[in-house]
Amino acid sequence: MPRLLATQSHVVHGYVGNKAATFPLQCMGWDVDCLNSVQFSNHTGYGRDRVFGTCTSAQQLESVFEGLAAFGDYDAVLSGYLPNRESVACMARNYKKMKERQPELIWLLDPVMGDDGQLYVNEDVIPEYEALVTSSLVDVITPNQFELEILYGKHISDLASLRRALEKLHETVPVIVVTSCSSELFGDPSHLYCVASTRGHPATVYRVPVIESYFTGVGDLFSALLLDRLYNTRQDSGSSHLDINQVLDVVQKVLATTLQHSPANIKAAMGSPIEMKLMELRIVESRDHYVQFECPRNFIYRQL
Amino acid sequence: MARKVLSIQSHVVHGYVGNKAATFPLQYRGWDVDALNTVQFSNHPGYGHFKGFRSEASDLQGIIEKGLLGGLDIQYDAVLTGYLPDIEGLRAIGKTLIKLCEKDHRVKWVLDPVLGDNGKLYVPEEAIPVYRDILTHGAVYLATPNQFEMEVLTGVQICDLASLKQSIQQFHELYPRVQNVVVTSVSFHSAGDSISELICACSEQESRRAHYFKVPKIDAQFSGSGDLCSALLLDSFLTQNPAARDLCAALNQVLSLVDSILLNTFELYKASIAAPPLKINDLRLIESRELLKQTTAPKYVPIKL
Numbered sequence: 001m002p003r004l005l006a007t008q009s010h011v012v013h014g015y016v017g018n019k020a021a022t023f024p025l026q027c028m029g030w031d032v033d034c035l036n037s038v039q040f041s042n043h044t045g046y047g048r049d050r051v052f053g054t055c056t057s058a059q060q061l062e063s064v065f066e067g068l069a070a071f072g073d074y075d076a077v078l079s080g081y082l083p084n085r086e087s088v089a090c091m092a093r094n095y096k097k098m099k100e101r102q103p104e105l106i107w108l109l110d111p112v113m114g115d116d117g118q119l120y121v122n123e124d125v126i127p128e129y130e131a132l133v134t135s136s137l138v139d140v141i142t143p144n145q146f147e148l149e150i151l152y153g154k155h156i157s158d159l160a161s162l163r164r165a166l167e168k169l170h171e172t173v174p175v176i177v178v179t180s181c182s183s184e185l186f187g188d189p190s191h192l193y194c195v196a197s198t199r200g201h202p203a204t205v206y207r208v209p210v211i212e213s214y215f216t217g218v219g220d221l222f223s224a225l226l227l228d229r230l231y232n233t234r235q236d237s238g239s240s241h242l243d244i245n246q247v248l249d250v251v252q253k254v255l256a257t258t259l260q261h262s263p264a265n266i267k268a269a270m271g272s273p274i275e276m277k278l279m280e281l282r283i284v285e286s287r288d289h290y291v292q293f294e295c296p297r298n299f300i301y302r303q304l
Numbered sequence: 305m306a307r308k309v310l311s312i313q314s315h316v317v318h319g320y321v322g323n324k325a326a327t328f329p330l331q332y333r334g335w336d337v338d339a340l341n342t343v344q345f346s347n348h349p350g351y352g353h354f355k356g357f358r359s360e361a362s363d364l365q366g367i368i369e370k371g372l373l374g375g376l377d378i379q380y381d382a383v384l385t386g387y388l389p390d391i392e393g394l395r396a397i398g399k400t401l402i403k404l405c406e407k408d409h410r411v412k413w414v415l416d417p418v419l420g421d422n423g424k425l426y427v428p429e430e431a432i433p434v435y436r437d438i439l440t441h442g443a444v445y446l447a448t449p450n451q452f453e454m455e456v457l458t459g460v461q462i463c464d465l466a467s468l469k470q471s472i473q474q475f476h477e478l479y480p481r482v483q484n485v486v487v488t489s490v491s492f493h494s495a496g497d498s499i500s501e502l503i504c505a506c507s508e509q510e511s512r513r514a515h516y517f518k519v520p521k522i523d524a525q526f527s528g529s530g531d532l533c534s535a536l537l538l539d540s541f542l543t544q545n546p547a548a549r550d551l552c553a554a555l556n557q558v559l560s561l562v563d564s565i566l567l568n569t570f571e572l573y574k575a576s577i578a579a580p581p582l583k584i585n586d587l588r589l590i591e592s593r594e595l596l597k598q599t600t601a602p603k604y605v606p607i608k609l
Contacts, residue, residue: 013338013372023331026590034319043370052371059358067346067355071318284306284331
């Protein structure tokens with residue numbers, strides 16, 4: 001049974017962070033150690049004044065990491081939302097130690113900083129992620145376009161600059177999946193575009209139809225499924241060259257299940273608690289989607 | 305729509321006790337589990353070493369009252385409480401849940417009064433009067449003490465079937481608001497004896513019908529089996545038709561399923577090491593997921609107590 005350590009947020013109600021990642025991975029047979037970087041009543045999309053709970057301090061995180069040293073080697077480590085510079089640095093220090101001791105460990109870093117031009121962490125977090133991305137220790141990163149631009153240091157306005165950004169980051173990171181590109185890049189607002197790129201291979205553009213709603217936790221579900229995919233690809237073929245159709249197919253099925261269970265015509269909007277509650281991902285109801293038996297649909301659009 | 309449960313217990317990063325033992329089985333059986341973690345430890349203390357921290361009582365209370373019930377107005381079908389090591393936290397959460405169950409009778413509270421086991425307390429002694437108080441004033445739907453906890457809560461030493469019956473009667477007298485009680489892992493032997501079976505008993509406040517089961521004991525100690533058992537009891541009892549709830553049938557199903565999971569865990573451990581283990585730190589819940597999916601055939605015969 002493969003073992004994963006996942007360091008990200010915990011919400012009591014709803015499905016983002018570790019709550020979105022853990023159950024699907026467990027259904028796929030992973031032994032998931034969840035280290036919670038915060039404990040909040042619910043995610044922040046309900047409105048900042050409706051979130052109660054606490055961030056795990058860097059000292060508290062460090063102490064849990066010390067306790068975990070007794071449990072030996074993980075097959076993979078993952079990190080998602082960490083609330084501040086100190087907690088990112090703490091995760092980085094501890095994951096580095098593990099990776100240096102055990103180079104075959106897969107390290108997935110989701111550099112959670114913001115979206116659509118807006119930062120949701122303090123600016124001092126940026127250099128911590130930049131240092132990690134250039135450390136050559138991380139195996140896969142899953143930035144959205146905004147986060148990719150931060151890590152690249154330049155605005156990405158067309159496909160040529162996207163190619164240059166990937167090329168630059170591939171100097172130190174073998175696998176990059178850009179989880180959502182701005183619709184201007186492909187001139188098509190009816191689809192979401194996602195680019196998966198493995199060093200030494202041409203990058204592939206995937207697209208899925210846009211669903212008019214506001215879902216949260218999709219990125220966290222995506223990175224968990226991607227990690228499983230990468231682990232199994234390496235086990236089967238020894239290569240890191242990824243086909244993410246299966247990952248996208250599962251995500252699409254979870255979104256379809258979520259819509260099926262919500263009252264018709266509800267379109268969740270930020271800050272509206274009743275609607276947010278109805279649009280929480282139906283992670284539990286999707287139990288039988290995680291382990292796939294049939295061939296996934298093909299979401300490949302073209303080579304980049 | 306999935307049934308909703310608020311589960312208030314400890315969290316361990318590694319392994320399966322408290323919320324880690326309850327959440328996956330309940331989710332796998334279709335429950336939407338809101339897991340509120342009272343502590344975050346690297347692993348359970350049974351390993352002999354662990355690191356981590358506890359949540360503050362006021363933070364936990366804030367999450368429940370201002371967040372889940374106040375801001376989000378969540379309608380829970382059930383609340384599950386287990387290990388609450390902090391006295392302040394226990395008092396605060398007790399108060400909040402007593403109020404919640406008073407106001408809304410749809411919420412069924414399953415309370416595992418975690419005090420200790422085999423004659424030893426794992427919580428400070430001050431927790432005892434707090435639990436007595438909660439059981440006296442709270443409309444608890446089901447309490448699941450083990451033998452030691454039952455003895456502490458009723459003051460009756462359990463050494464044979466007659467004293468087991470007497471402790472259950474005493475429990476109903478002292479805590480008339482508690483509707484159902486299940487007493488887990490009872491043995492009439494003194495510590496150190498080798499035991500081949502354990503007794504589990506159940507009784508309903510209203511009818512005073514009490515039954516017990518003899519369950520063969522696997523020769524090892526499993527951490528988290530009590531937490532798994534109370535979570536599965538919540539599922540199997542509360543998903544019955546409310547007009548015809550049968551505690552005895554629910555308990556039989558759960559004991560049968562837990563036995564299968566413990567056996568599977570035991571076999572997996574045996575396969576990985578040479579000597580049969582006496583102490584098993586981590587339940588193999590993920591590898592037992594196929595067992596969680598099925599409806600378990602009841603293995604045992606209820607005997608009237």
